[in-house]
Amino acid sequence: MTMLSQSLTRRRVLQGAVLGAGSAALFACGPDVYDGPGIFAGRVKDLPLDDLDAATWKMGLHSRIDLGPQDLVLPQKLVATVTSIRVTALHDGTTIGFLLEWDDPDINDLTVRVDDFRDACAVMLVAGAEDPALRTMGSAVQPATLLHWKADWQRDVDQGRQGLDAAFPNRSIDVYPIVYDVPAADVTIESYEAADATQWLPGVDVGNPLSAATRSSPVEKAIAYGFSTTTTASTQDVIGRGERTSNGWRVMISKPLSSTDRGEVSMVPASTCTCAFAVWSGSDRDGGSRKQPSATVHTLHVAA
Numbered sequence: 001m002t003m004l005s006q007s008l009t010r011r012r013v014l015q016g017a018v019l020g021a022g023s024a025a026l027f028a029c030g031p032d033v034y035d036g037p038g039i040f041a042g043r044v045k046d047l048p049l050d051d052l053d054a055a056t057w058k059m060g061l062h063s064r065i066d067l068g069p070q071d072l073v074l075p076q077k078l079v080a081t082v083t084s085i086r087v088t089a090l091h092d093g094t095t096i097g098f099l100l101e102w103d104d105p106d107i108n109d110l111t112v113r114v115d116d117f118r119d120a121c122a123v124m125l126v127a128g129a130e131d132p133a134l135r136t137m138g139s140a141v142q143p144a145t146l147l148h149w150k151a152d153w154q155r156d157v158d159q160g161r162q163g164l165d166a167a168f169p170n171r172s173i174d175v176y177p178i179v180y181d182v183p184a185a186d187v188t189i190e191s192y193e194a195a196d197a198t199q200w201l202p203g204v205d206v207g208n209p210l211s212a213a214t215r216s217s218p219v220e221k222a223i224a225y226g227f228s229t230t231t232t233a234s235t236q237d238v239i240g241r242g243e244r245t246s247n248g249w250r251v252m253i254s255k256p257l258s259s260t261d262r263g264e265v266s267m268v269p270a271s272t273c274t275c276a277f278a279v280w281s282g283s284d285r286d287g288g289s290r291k292q293p294s295a296t297v298h299t300l301h302v303a304a
Helices: 010-020 025-029 055-059 151-159 189-194
Strands: 039-043 061-066 084-091 095-103 120-126 144-150 219-224 239-244 248-256 271-280 298-302
Touching: 039 061, 055 084, 084 271, 095 120, 120 248, 144 151, 144 239, 144 248, 151 239
Parallel strands: 039 084, 039 298
Antiparallel strands: 061 084, 084 095, 095 248, 120 144, 120 271, 144 219, 239 248, 271 298
16 A cells, blocks of 8 residues: 655644644644644544534545455455545544545445345554554454444434335235234334244344344444454444445544453554554445455554
């Protein structure tokens, strides 16, 4: 990956100093590209978690991150179809947020059928200095915190849990034997829960977050200690929202600076950690490790 310029301009140094003093003077300079290496999370008074059009996001410094093929583990994706992502990072001393924007002409936000694939993006955060070896979802001694936004989860949040009727509106069902006392057209996951019969829905029965009856957030927080170790975090205290633009997706993902789960990265103002990003394209049948990751990790600079 081509790193952003390795030298800070005098203007960026002054902006960093102003932000370090807790001032909002950053916004007087207008939207601009961060010239330094890595990602710069400027400090603001209030982080706009529910408004992706807020001036705060528009005036923050952004970085263009190149994405590349995933050729390390199976299933691979040897040719990236999404080649870059724009990242804006901000924090308010308590919460850090990332605004991710990328081009994608197709909408893939329904995964009811087995051959459906979602659009998605993720932020990876790892404590410590920038280390290319941590690109492999952290390591056994340096766990990674993953913040994974999913377009189908966003649709669930916006429109309610999507079921068979969303993909097969003309289906005809006589009866579900296990919950026969509920009209077939009205059967939901809650019907099985009320009948104490979730053993017939294995994903629900074991608490798989992909099978949840309802969703409060389109973002999942997970912890990984390397490839094939990703595990949903016990505490889901992440907030996010994704919206379509004229060219693709714009997604906000946020988490508390402090940690609540074992292995989760903890950050404080005036510090740095390691970060990376990834995008999945449903129209290209991306899923799991088949994705477009940033070609290397980056330093996340959290302003004082």
